[in-house]
Amino acid sequence: MNWKPVVWGVIVLWLGAVLDFGAAPYLSIKGGLFAFTLTFAYLIAAYSRPAAGALVGFFAGVISGGLAGGGLAVHIISAVVIGFMVSKVARQPEELAALPTAGMIGAALFMTSLIRVFILPAGSIGAYLIAAGLSALMSVLLAFAVYPLARTLFQPKEA
Amino acid sequence: MILFVFALFLGFFQNAAHRSGRIDPVSRAVQALVVPSATGVAGVFQNIADFGQGIKQAPELKREAEELRGKVSSLENELIQADMERTELRELKELLDLPTAAGRSSVVARIVGIDPYRGRITLSSGSAQGVKPRLPVIGPEGLVAIVEAVDENRSQAVLITSPEVKLGARALREDGPVDGIITGNTPNTLEFEVVRNAPIEVGDKIVTSGLSEVIPGGLMIGEVIEVTPAPEIGSRLIKVFPKLSPSFSQEVIILK
Numbered sequence: 369m370n371w372k373p374v375v376w377g378v379i380v381l382w383l384g385a386v387l388d389f390g391a392a393p394y395l396s397i398k399g400g401l402f403a404f405t406l407t408f409a410y411l412i413a414a415y416s417r418p419a420a421g422a423l424v425g426f427f428a429g430v431i432s433g434g435l436a437g438g439g440l441a442v443h444i445i446s447a448v449v450i451g452f453m454v455s456k457v458a459r460q461p462e463e464l465a466a467l468p469t470a471g472m473i474g475a476a477l478f479m480t481s482l483i484r485v486f487i488l489p490a491g492s493i494g495a496y497l498i499a500a501g502l503s504a505l506m507s508v509l510l511a512f513a514v515y516p517l518a519r520t521l522f523q524p525k526e527a
Numbered sequence: 528m529i530l531f532v533f534a535l536f537l538g539f540f541q542n543a544a545h546r547s548g549r550i551d552p553v554s555r556a557v558q559a560l561v562v563p564s565a566t567g568v569a570g571v572f573q574n575i576a577d578f579g580q581g582i583k584q585a586p587e588l589k590r591e592a593e594e595l596r597g598k599v600s601s602l603e604n605e606l607i608q609a610d611m612e613r614t615e616l617r618e619l620k621e622l623l624d625l626p627t628a629a630g631r632s633s634v635v636a637r638i639v640g641i642d643p644y645r646g647r648i649t650l651s652s653g654s655a656q657g658v659k660p661r662l663p664v665i666g667p668e669g670l671v672a673i674v675e676a677v678d679e680n681r682s683q684a685v686l687i688t689s690p691e692v693k694l695g696a697r698a699l700r701e702d703g704p705v706d707g708i709i710t711g712n713t714p715n716t717l718e719f720e721v722v723r724n725a726p727i728e729v730g731d732k733i734v735t736s737g738l739s740e741v742i743p744g745g746l747m748i749g750e751v752i753e754v755t756p757a758p759e760i761g762s763r764l765i766k767v768f769p770k771l772s773p774s775f776s777q778e779v780i781i782l783k
Contacts, residue, residue, distance in 0.1 A: 382560065382561070385557070385560075385561040385565070386561055386564045386565045386568055387565075387568065388565075389561050389562065389565035389568075389569070389640055390564070390565030390566065390567070390568030390569035390572065391568050391569070391572055393569075393641050393643065394569070394572040394573070394575075394576055395572075396643070399643070399714060401643070422530055423530070426530045426533070426534070429534065430537070430553060430557065431557055431561070433537075433538075433541070433553075433554070434553050434554040434556070434557025434558060435554075435557060435558065435561060435640070435642065436642045436645045436647060437550065437554050437558075437642070437645070437647050437649065437675075437676065437683040438541070438545070438645050438647060439538075439645065440534075440537050440538045440540075440541040440551070440553065440554070441534045441535050441537060441538020441539070441541075442538070444530070444533075444534035444537065444538070445531060445534050445535075448530045448531065448534065492690075492712050492713040492716075495713040495714070495715075
């Protein structure tokens with residue numbers, strides 16, 4: 369087994385968690401936040417087999433639920449489902465380019481928020497959805513920016 | 528399927544820990560791995576934000592500093608006066624052989640994490656400093672949050688803007704106070720429920736009612752910004768703008 373992507377995956381998820389906790393509140397725009405951990409996790413999932421994508425989602429869910437201090441099961445389940453789906457969608461005969469990948473990550477982020485609000489209703493659904501939409505758009509930018517690095521680190525080597 | 532079962536198991540574990548006022552081991556481990564580094568990152572961002580804000584508000588800050596200097600000297604005088612009166616009061620009580628009123632003590636804590644999505648903050652004090660679940664967290668503007676779970680040196684509190692929080696509140700009005708229940712709604716608004724015909728107007732100040740055992744009365748919550756008739760629920764929708772503005776590394780007081 370090639371352990372290199374696994375080690376990089378752990379480092380990238382930890383970095384995402386540090387940025388989620390330390391930087392995201394300062395980069396908020398109208399309630400929208402950069403979801404670093406989930407964006408990085410879904411980018412990794414895009415280069416993984418579906419089972420591995422779900423596993424990456426699981427760890428991303430543990431991190432975001434652990435940092436939030438509440439709703440751990442909801443965070444994990446939503447990230448597992450979407451990590452699995454991202455991996456399935458990304459497994460095309462031809463590799464997805466930067467922009468479609470970033471768009472897919474944004475959509476994945478929005479769907480994650482929808483699953484969360486479906487299981488754990490928010491106080492004001494309108495405000496939640498606006499914030500979730502903005503976060504998804506911000507994650508498209510983030511995914512587009514880090515796509516080349518993710519491709520270098522996690523794209524499986526040709527046999 | 529295994530991952531789902533594991534997720535439900537961890538979720539159950541977290542809820543059980545919260546019910547007993549503790550932070551679950553998974554959250555504790557994740558926070559232990561992330562918070563120290565994140566605190567450094569947040570410090571950098573806070574400095575950048577402070578620098579930008581400082582430049583933007585320099586003229587206003589200068590004027591404010593002058594005003595504050597005047598206020599500080601006046602407050603120092605008042606403090607000396609208050610100290611003298613407190614000593615006199617204690618001496619008088621001792622003379623009357625009455626027990627000294629047990630004032631509530633407080634713990635100063637620093638906000639080391641904010642999760643605006645779930646309306647939670649992480650504080651730098653825990654059970655070792657005497658923090659317990661349900662204690663009020665107070666900032667310079669008034670009530671900020673309620674402690675939910677406590678670890679040895681860390682605690683988590685739910686912001687009053689979270690829909691999970693319901694508090695007894697009071698609208699301060701010249702024609703007499705109006706009591707009701709305040710509930711979190713969005714990160715920027717709260718809802719105030721009062722009896723049907725109670726007089727409430729935009730601009731009314733909302734404070735804690737003091738009917739709770741642990742949350743004292745008179746703590747500022749916010750100001751009424753909108754009163755809309757809502758015939759479908761046979762009442763009115765009263766929106767309150769919260770005074771709290773928690774920021775990373777801000778110091779708050781936990782009232783014991």
